[in-house]
Amino acid sequence: MIIMDDLYTRFDSTFFEKTRLSILTIVYRAGFVSFNYLKQQLGVTDGAIYTHLEKLVQEGYLQKRREIAEGAARTNYSLTEKGRTTFHDYLKFLEEMLQIHSAPKSDHRKGEDS
Numbered sequence: 001m002i003i004m005d006d007l008y009t010r011f012d013s014t015f016f017e018k019t020r021l022s023i024l025t026i027v028y029r030a031g032f033v034s035f036n037y038l039k040q041q042l043g044v045t046d047g048a049i050y051t052h053l054e055k056l057v058q059e060g061y062l063q064k065r066r067e068i069a070e071g072a073a074r075t076n077y078s079l080t081e082k083g084r085t086t087f088h089d090y091l092k093f094l095e096e097m098l099q100i101h102s103a104p105k106s107d108h109r110k111g112e113d114s
Contacts, residue, residue, distance in 0.1 A: 011093075014059045015086055019044065020052050024061060024079070028087050032078035053077060061086065
């Protein structure tokens with residue numbers, strides 16, 4: 001049985017914030033991405049994306065690496081071990097929710113008022 005408190009506390013607010021979760025999803029799928037690619041995909045300002053990325057780096061979900069490519073500095077981001085593990089846990093959580101909601105429904109009201 002799932003206890004409601006478990007649903008709300010399983011993932012911290014850094015991970016579970018909408019834009020940051022979108023960033024983690026993009027990085028998870030791509031392996032590593034540049035700052036500009038994320039900005040383009042999410043359609044947010046430099047300042048907004050930078051703030052979210054720095055929070056994810058500080059909390060240990062992402063690592064960043066600066067490199068010179070074609071004469072220009074580029075910052076790339078990839079998941080850390082914590083980021084990968086937490087994202088996998090999140091996917092497992094979603095799968096559990098799908099299984100619960102796709103299972104035949106029983107009438108929970110039976111016998112409760114007896």
